Structures are given as structure tokens and as C-alpha cells.
Amino acid sequence: MRVAVITDSTASLPPDTARQWGIRVVPIRIRLGDHLADELSVPPTAVVAAMRADRGVSTEPPDPAALYWTYRAAFDDGADAVVSIHISALQSRTVEHARQAAAQLRAPVHVIDSRLMGMALGYAVTGAARVAGAGGSPHRVVEAVKRRLAGSATFVHVHTLDHLRRGGRIGAAAHLVGSALSLKPLLTMRDGQVAPLDRAFGSGRALRKLVDTTVANAGDRVVDIAVEHVGALTEAESVMGELRARIPHVREHLVTEASSAIAVHTGPGTLSVTVSPT
Numbered sequence: 001m002r003v004a005v006i007t008d009s010t011a012s013l014p015p016d017t018a019r020q021w022g023i024r025v026v027p028i029r030i031r032l033g034d035h036l037a038d039e040l041s042v043p044p045t046a047v048v049a050a051m052r053a054d055r056g057v058s059t060e061p062p063d064p065a066a067l068y069w070t071y072r073a074a075f076d077d078g079a080d081a082v083v084s085i086h087i088s089a090l091q092s093r094t095v096e097h098a099r100q101a102a103a104q105l106r107a108p109v110h111v112i113d114s115r116l117m118g119m120a121l122g123y124a125v126t127g128a129a130r131v132a133g134a135g136g137s138p139h140r141v142v143e144a145v146k147r148r149l150a151g152s153a154t155f156v157h158v159h160t161l162d163h164l165r166r167g168g169r170i171g172a173a174a175h176l177v178g179s180a181l182s183l184k185p186l187l188t189m190r191d192g193q194v195a196p197l198d199r200a201f202g203s204g205r206a207l208r209k210l211v212d213t214t215v216a217n218a219g220d221r222v223v224d225i226a227v228e229h230v231g232a233l234t235e236a237e238s239v240m241g242e243l244r245a246r247i248p249h250v251r252e253h254l255v256t257e258a259s260s261a262i263a264v265h266t267g268p269g270t271l272s273v274t275v276s277p278t
Contacts, residue, residue, distance in 0.1 A: 003132040004074035010087040011122040021129035028261040061094040067101035081108040081138040090192040115192035119226035123276035124148040151277040228258040230270040
């Protein structure tokens with residue numbers, strides 16, 4: 001049985017990785033002023049430039065039709081079932097639209113709310129593609145996704161909470177708004193929402209806490225780790241270097257740009273670290 005794996009662009013999967021595993025990626029849409037475009041045609045640098053110029057920047061989920069035709073294409077290419085894994089339903093209506101699209105098909109489409117985003121979602125998706133590529137049944141693919149999601153953690157350093165507040169994605173971290181400019185928040189994803197983790201005076205201390213928290217979470221497990229950034233490649237590579245030196249059992253590691261949709265809501269300078277047990 002052939003199982004097709006589909007996700008959305010908030011998984012932050014590098015294009016080569018998606019192609020390698022045959023993963024279909026449905027783009028979130030980005031609105032820059034009056035212009036609405038698929039995320040894959042709007043690089044994070046364009047988002048950062050628009051934000052710094054104080055242009056209106058926002059996101060919209062994929063239209064149900066885009067998801068429907070992606071599912072249809074997968075079945076037309078020989079898939080017997082689809083497993084469709086997406087950004088937290090508390091952060092986007094993508095899961096809702098995916099379920100609407102799936103209901104229009106007389107074929108098995110399993111829609112999963114990851115309750116996460118970024119490479120925590122991305123590693124679950126690639127894990128699903130591995131099982132599917134080995135001939136796993138839809139049930140085995142879904143179970144692989146759930147196992148990876150349950151064990152994964154994301155830790156995020158942002159320079160300001162303003163972008164999350166404006167986009168309505170701040171969740172349980174709302175009480176941190178208005179903190180002193182020098183007090184840098186560390187965030188995580190909890191129960192599908194952005195939640196406070198810690199805070200530190202200055203970015204340097206915040207990044208050290210980010211690394212320490214990641215190392216403690218990884219422990220002695222075999223893990224995949226990823227560092228995503230929004231216009232902060234040097235800092236991301238430095239963080240990855242420390243993680244590689246301190247985490248004993250790393251299977252895969254990746255430094256990549258965060259998706260443009262995530263950049264819209266977290267802002268320039270964001271660093272996000274994912275730990276995903278294999």
C-alpha cells in the first residue's frame with residue numbers, strides 16, 4: 001500500500017528534504033500590504049524587510065481547494081491513502097481547511113493536528129515519510145507521527161513579543177507583554193499554544209538558557225535537532241555548534257531559515273530549537 005505524506009509550509013522543511021522523501025508541501029499564504037501570495041514565493045528576507053518598513057504583514061491558511069487538489073494529485077499519482085500533518089489548529093485554520101478538503105474525497109485522508117509547528121512538525125513529517133517509504137500502512141504512518149510529536153519539544157528566543165501579540169498567536173505568554181526591553185523571553189509550545197518558558201536579561205543570557213534547556217531536554221536520548229532562525233544565521237550556527245558539542249547522541253542536525261509564516265509572527269532575530277527523539 002502506498003501512503004502519501006502531505007504537510008504545510010510551516011514545517012520549515014528545506015526543499016531538498018521534501019523532494020528526497022516525496023513530501024508534498026501546501027503553502028501557507030502571506031499578505032504583504034494588499035498582495036497575497038503563497039509562502040513559497042515569499043522568502044523570509046522579504047517578510048523581514050516588510051516588517052522593518054512597517055508594512056502590513058499577515059498570514060492566511062491554504063484555501064481548502066489547494067488542499068483538495070493536492071490530495072487529488074497524490075491519489076492520481078498512485079497513492080492508496082494520504083496522511084496530512086499540519087500546524088497546530090490553535091495557531092492556524094489549516095487543519096480545519098484540510099478536514100474540509102478531505103471530506104470532499106471518497107478516499108482515505110488522515111488529517112493530523114500536530115499541535116506544533118516548525119521543525120518539530122517537520123521531523124514528524126519526515127519520520128512519517130520514512131515509514132511510508134518502507135511500505136508502512138496508514139495506521140503505522142499515523143502512529144509514527146504521533147510518537148514523534150509526543151516526544152518533540154520546541155524552545156524559542158524572540159527579541160520582542162509584539163509580533164506574536166499583533167498576530168493573535170501569543171497564547172499563555174500574553175502576561176509577558178510590556179516587560180522591560182532588556183528582558184528577553186524564552187517560549188515553548190504547550191497544548192498547541194505559544195507558552196512562556198523562561199526569561200533572561202539580554203539576548204546573550206537568553207541564548208545560553210536556550211542552549212542549556214535544549215541540552216537538558218535531550219539528555220542521553222538519540223535525537224534529531226534543528227535550529228531555525230529569522231535573519232540570524234550567525235547566531236543560529238553558533239547555537240548549533242554548542243548543541244553539537246554538548247548533546248551526546250545526535251542523529252541528524254539542521255540549521256535552516258524559519259518559514260516565512262513563522263517569521264511573520266515571531267519577528268526578526270528569532271531563534272527556535274527543536275529536539276525530536278528518533
